[in-house]
Amino acid sequence: MLADRVVVLGGGFAGLETAFQLRAMVKPTRLHLTVVADRDHFLYRPGLAGLPFGAAEAPLHVPLSAALGRWGITWRLAAVESLDTALQVVRTNRTQPIHYDHLVIATGARVHPQRVPGLAEHAVQISTAGQLHQLGERFQWVAHNAGHGRPQQVLFVVAPDTVWPGPAYEIALTLDTWLRRRQVRHQVRITFVTSERAYGEQLGPGLHRVLAGEFATRGITGDTRLAVTEIGEAHTCFDDGSKLEHDLVVAMPPHAAAMWHDGLPADNRGFLTCRPEDRSVTGLDGVYAPGDAGDFPVKQSFLAMTQGWAVATAIAARVEGRPAAPRFEPTAFCVLDTVDKGILVEAPLTAEGLVRVDHDRVLTGAAWHAAKHALARYVPMRYRRGRPALPRTGHGLLTAARRLLER
Secondary structure (H helix, E strand, O other), rough: OOOEEEEEEEHHHHHHHHHHHHHHHOOOHHEEEEEEEEEEEEEEEEHHHHHEEEEEHHHEEEEHHHHHHHOOEEEEEEEEEEEOOOOEEEEOOOOOOEEEOOOEEEEOOOOOEEEOOOOOHHHHEOOHHHHHHHHHHHHHHHHHHHHOOOOOOEEEEOOOOOOOOOHHHHHHHHHHHHHHOOOOHHHHHEEEEEOOOOHHHHHOOOHHHHHHHHHHOOOOOOOOOOOOOEEEEEEEEEEOOEEOOOOOHHHEEEEEEEOOOOOOOOOOOOOOOOOOOOEOOOOOOOOEEEHHEEOOOOHHHHHHHHHHHHHHHHHHHHHHHOHHHHOOOEEEEEEEEOOOOOHHHHHHHHEOEOOOOOEEEEEEEEEHHHHHHHHHHHHHHHHHOOOOOOOOOOOOHHHOOOOOOOO
């Protein structure tokens, strides 16, 4: 019997979790796995928010060649140029056409700063490691000027169509702590403006209440439902006609799909239309889009991993000719770090990405700061070993978290 050919496009959370789960679920003789990625490493993105404040970047990287090679997964360093779902072929810029029986499109999302005039020129974005290192240098100048008696104004902006603004909240709250420890916080005005209807609205009203309380306690001025329209050298404009002056703008730009696939069903930002239960692309057989490449409106690392688990379960069932019982049950789970403590959020979601009424739970405390750093070690460690981050039960990690929440 010939092995089924599974091709995974993308080396992020959704792509690697799918690949490693499949390798754990199906005998190697039944499956030939290939991962195609345009970079040679996995980056643990939830850890990036610590970079401006001196956190080390190296532990966040996982070399793909060694991780995939541990379990005989073929790796191709290449950029995808086109897909032919009729012929079941992936064409790239570096290798021969790659044929597949099952295709996983996990190419993620990409920022589009040009959609906000002046954002690319006058704001520091918080999307890449390099940008966050640059932000750290700018924060040093803010602290230096404040220490010499020159008041500073730092403005955080979350633009419309941002897929997940969590890092902006983490950095704003951490900046407050960082400045206090340098005894210059009184000289720095921190303002946080978001286009969201509520702070962290994707994860429910509980997170909004906690963040609003943190802002009030820390003296951070915040506002919601304001969409940035232009960022200038000295001021930023919003859709209600208001302007805010600043010495430094920290911006979370709009996002869209990292790749647009002609002929595949997608929304107006290029995110592929999927069936809720297994993240298979609507109208196509054997094609899946877990994580940020798909149309699930909440895009966050834990959700990407659970979608990868659901996709792997569906493909494994098809390869072995058995029913696929498990379904993708969306639950957002994350920890926002503020250095002095952490904010843990669990938010069960509907198939449309809405928080189930009165089901979201939020806890704060120093223990969750430690939990955030434990996760930053655990997930890269698992991936370095070529192992999935989620247990075989799929939601075992979430079950353990729930037990902690219930204490």
